[in-house]
Amino acid sequence: MGKMKYDRKNVKKWARENYRGLENVLLPTFTRDLAGIDENGIRLDVRQTIKHGFTKTLIASDCGTTISELKRVIETVIDEAQGKIHTSLYLAFDNRKTQLEMLKFGQEAGIDNVLLHYPASETFNSEDDVYNYTKMISESSDIAINLYGSHKYNFGRFHPSMFSPKLVARMAQLETVAGYKEGIIDFTHFAAVFELCGDQLLPMSPVEGFHAVFIEKYGMQWAGGFPWEFYQDAESQQMVKNFQTMTEGRFRDATEVYWRLAPIRYYLFGSISKQVELGMYNYNQWKYAQWLVGGAGGHVRQPCMKLYDHEKEALKFAMRFSGVKIREDAYHG
DSSP states (O other): OTTOSSOGGGHHHHHHHHOOEEEEEEOOOBOTTSSSBOHHHHHHHHHHHHHHTOSEEEEOOOSSOOHHHHHHHHHHHHHHHTTSSEEEEEEOOSSHHHHHHHHHHHHHHTOOEEEEOOOTTSOOOSHHHHHHHHHHHHHTOOSEEEEEEOGGGOGGGTOTTSSOHHHHHHHTTSTTEEEEEEOSOOHHHHHHHHHHHTTTSEEEOSOGGGHHHHHHHHOOOEEOSSOGGGTOOTTTOHHHHHHHHHHTTOHHHHHHHHHHTHHHHHHHHHHHHHHHHHTOOOHHHHHHHHHHTTOOOOOOOSSOOOOOHHHHHHHHHHHHHTTOOOOOSOOOO
């Protein structure tokens, strides 16, 4: 079982006790020439994650790292975290062989959980194929698995919602399936997941507009992975405190912060919604937002989306207007 904190028989119990608060995204930091990883930068981002009050961090695997580099990133994150935050790996690899290799490596290294991705190299002709692939992943490791309902997999062929809630409920019965990330971004879909299998896994949405309703009605207890650094500096911890306030049932107090952060939300709706439609994210934008509040910053490798100066200025304005303290020195990322 290596360095894991649980065994497969108590995965769901462990998750219910530990999946709480906000999970951010740990984007690999590269050297200035992008020729290798910058370990010091990665360690800085782990320390910042802890300082921000996040409880989990999702290690992104789709930023251009080689497999050997990503393994080093994972080892560095776990070593720097020292158990102060939970670690997750986005299992977004091109084929089954690599997914299984990284599952094995993650278990040996001490990764706490993974976010499951369905590779384009696999053939899925039915929901049974999706279920059987998930079952194979579950049986290949003891690591807690978080399902990811998304339009990215073209599963709209099987259900008009793009990812059937009943399929989620079926997979929720698997022994190591612990959580679910709502990527469909539909209130009815998300509610159906809670209704069908909220007792078997822990659903959550990274969209803060969902939080008040689903925390109040269904007891949602965690949210991510998302670069919550858009919304807060490490000193204010605005979004962390806002989420905690909602889980404590203090709705009126929570809405005051929610509306104060509206300028950032509007900025993100205008940019990330376009990215979601394309099935990818502007990680250079995320790195920049994290740099503004103390992170390592930098670029990710090609292919990647660009971040222009007018976008940087719009983001800085929204963050300042919402009360986020940002750095003003020149950005050399």
